[in-house]
Amino acid sequence: MEGCVVREEPLCPGARSEKQRSSTGSARGCSSGGRWRDAEGGATVKIEDPSTGSIIAEVADASVSDGTAALDAAVDAQASWASTPPRERGEILRRAFELIGERTDDLALLMTLEMGKPLSESRAEIAYGAEFFRWFSEESVRIAGRYSVAPNGATRLVTMKQPVGPCLMITPWNFPLAMGTRKIGPAIAAGCTMVVKPASLTPLSMLALAGILTEAGLPDGVLNVVTTSHTGQVMEPLIRDPRLRKLTFTGSTEVGRTLVEQSAEGLLRVSMELGGNAPFLVFGDADVDAAVDGAMLAKMRNLGEACTAANRFIVHRSIAEEFATKLTERMSALRVGRGTDDGVDVGPLVEGKQRDKVAGLVADAVDHGANVLTGGAAVDGAGYFYAPTVLADVPTTARMFGEEIFGPVAPVFTFDTDDEGLAMANDTEFGLVAYAYTRDFSRAIRISEGLETGMVGINQGVVSNPAAPFGGVKASGFGREGGLEGIDEYLETKYVGMAL
C-alpha cells in the first residue's frame, strides 16, 4: 500500500489491523486501486487518543500542491462520473452501506480511539452515518425533471437536473464519519466528484470510509481525501479555484463566515451546517420523566459535543425543581472513563482546549450565581475528562446562555409564560434545532411555528434522521442534508425551451 503512513502502536489495534491500515493515511486518498500518496516532502500530522494524550497514528500533512492535485483528480473524473448510470452510482452506495455494517466493530474502535466517545456511541454514529448511503442509494434513481406546455402553447418547457460538478467538503471532528456520509452520499448519487477534508483531530474514520468506497467500486478520482494541518492555507486556493463548483461545510459559525466570503469569488453553490445553541423547553404540563429521558439524549449524545446538543434547558417554574432533581440523579449516575472500556457512558472531550472552554463557561455561570447540582469540574488524571454537570438557577446573563457549550453540562433556566419561554428560546443568533415537551397539541403547534430554528423535536430528544432535511437558519447556516432536499444541494436545474 503506497504512501500509507500510519505508525503502528499497541494502543491503536484498529489502525494496526491490515484492513484499517490499507484505508488510512493519505494526502490525496486517491481511491482507485487503493493507491495512497504521501504528502509533499513526506510531512505528517500526529493523531492523538484524547483518553490518554498518546499518539496513535500519523497521516499525511498535505501541502497546497497536494490539495490542488486532489482537485485535479476530481475535475478529471467529473464528466465520466456524471454520465455513469444512476443505478450504478446507487449500487456503489448500497455496497458501501453494507460494508460499513459488516465492519462496524473495526470502525467503532478506530473512531473511539481518535475521538474519545464510548464504543456504543461510535457504533450509533456508524449506523446513522451508513443510513445516508442507503437513503441516497435509493434517491440516485429518482432524480427527475419536468415537462410542461408553455402558457401560450407555442413552446415546450423541459426542466432537467444535472450534477453541480466538483465539490469541496470540509467536515468537523465531532462526528468523524457521519458528517462525511451526509455529504458524500448525495454527491455520489447526483453524479458529482469531490475533495473531502476531514478535521485534523479525527481523519482516520474518513480515510477508512474512503477505503470502503473504493472496495465498493467507486471509480478513481470521484472521491479524494486531503488531510492537512495547514488547513486555511490549503483550502483557500481550492475554494477560489474556478474549477470548483460547490463548497459544503460543517463546523463552527466563525469558520463558516470566512468560507462564505471566500466562496463569493467563484459564486459557488454553498451549504453551511454551522454551530447551534439549542433550547430545550419543558412546559408545565409536560411528562417530566419523559422530558428527563429526552434531556439525557439531547444533552449527552456524543458527550454534548454535538451541534444539536441541548444547550439551554428552559423549564417552567412550576416543575423546574423536579426536572433539575431528576436530571441530576441521571447525570450523576453516568460512568466517566476511557471510551474503549466496558460500561463507560462518558468519554473525554476531544482536546484540552475544548475542556478548558467548558470549564470556563461553568466558572462564569457560577460567578453569575448558578448552583452546581452535580459535577462542575474537570476530572483529574490523564485525558480530557469533564464530569457530567447540572447547574440550576442559571441567569440569562451567564455566557452559556449565548454560547455553544459543546460538553456534558446542562444549565437549567426558568420561565413563567409561554411567550416568555419562546422569547428566551429565540434569544440567540443561532437557529439549528429546538426541543419542546408538552402534552398540549395546540401549544406544540404554536411553539413549533414560533421557534426560529431549522428543526424542532416535539417530545423527543433526537431529531437526526437520514430521511429528514437536517439544517439550520440564522447563524446556524443554510442548506439541508438528508431527506428529499439533500440531493438537491448537488443538482443544478437546467431549463430547455423547445419551439414546435
Ligand code: NAP
Ligand atoms: P471548526 O473549527 O469550524 O472546524 C471544522 C472544519 O473546518 C475542520 O475540518 C477544520 O479543519 C476546518 N477549518 C478550520 N479552519 C478553516 C479554514 N480557515 N478554512 C477551511 N477550513 C477550515 O469546527 P469544529 O470545532 O471542528 O466543529 C465543531 C463545530 O461544528 C461546532 O460549532 C458545531 O456546532 C459544528 N457542527 C455543526 C453541525 C451541523 O450540522 N450544523 C454538525 C456538527 C458540528 P482543522 O480540523 O484542520 O482545523
